[in-house]
Amino acid sequence: MYVKICGLDTADNARVAVEAGADAIGVVMSASSSRGLDAARARRIVDAVGDAADTVLVTNDLGAREAAEVASRLGVTVLQLHGPAYSEASYREALHVMPRVWRATSLADAPSLQVGAHGEEALLLDAATPGSGETWDVAALDGSAIDGPWLLAGGLTPANVAAAIEVANPWGVDVSSGVESSRAVKDPGLIREFIGAAKHLQLR
Numbered sequence: 001m002y003v004k005i006c007g008l009d010t011a012d013n014a015r016v017a018v019e020a021g022a023d024a025i026g027v028v029m030s031a032s033s034s035r036g037l038d039a040a041r042a043r044r045i046v047d048a049v050g051d052a053a054d055t056v057l058v059t060n061d062l063g064a065r066e067a068a069e070v071a072s073r074l075g076v077t078v079l080q081l082h083g084p085a086y087s088e089a090s091y092r093e094a095l096h097v098m099p100r101v102w103r104a105t106s107l108a109d110a111p112s113l114q115v116g117a118h119g120e121e122a123l124l125l126d127a128a129t130p131g132s133g134e135t136w137d138v139a140a141l142d143g144s145a146i147d148g149p150w151l152l153a154g155g156l157t158p159a160n161v162a163a164a165i166e167v168a169n170p171w172g173v174d175v176s177s178g179v180e181s182s183r184a185v186k187d188p189g190l191i192r193e194f195i196g197a198a199k200h201l202q203l204r
């Protein structure tokens with residue numbers, strides 16, 4: 001199970017995530033998010049991870065081209081364009097600069113569930129409000145019918161991630177609020193617990 005810990009706040013917490021086995025960490029750049037980082041802080045986190053895991057720049061409000069240029073300058077491995085603001089043409093623009101782009105969307109937006117529909121490498125299916133910690137009805141989705149890598153997100157926690165994986169059968173999982181002690185403050189213990197719970201399934 002591929003595990004992404006999103007909305008990292010410090011380089012120390014990014015190291016905790018990677019040491020616990022995270023496959024990816026996310027840094028958010030968004031004017032509307034309390035997890036939004038400036039470039040200097042994002043770079044410290046990305047540099048702390050190095051090539052030990054994927055590093056993902058997440059945005060919902062930068063223009064696609066600008067987002068890809070920022071991602072390239074930061075040296076992240078993946079750009080995650082989050083939400084309905086990004087058209088198919090936006091993905092083409094981003095892909096000129098960043099070879100790996102993920103499309104993050106919600107079933108509420110009636111998206112295409114074809115992985116690669118916009119040239120993306122992977123699909124992330126989230127609640128309607130990203131980063132809110134809200135759950136959604138994953139049972140309404142036949143995850144095994146999605147042809148390609150997709151990540152489940154939205155209200156996951158160390159306590160519910162194993163059951164969510166069993167229901168939805170995703171390729172990966174993504175969490176933010178569920179590994180925080182308070183809004184935008186990551187908790188090292190919860191990060192370790194989440195990764196343990198998600199990865200444990202693989203060993204069954």
Ligand SMILES: O=C(O)c1ccccc1NCC(=O)[C@H](O)[C@H](O)COP(=O)(O)O
Nearest residue numbers: 006033130131132133154155175176177
């Ligand atoms: O986390 C945010 O604040 C955010 C803001 C704007 C766009 C995307 C954002 N997060 C994207 C993620 O990938 C989150 O991990 C995902 O929405 C799940 O969040 P949560 O339900 O809090 O676990």
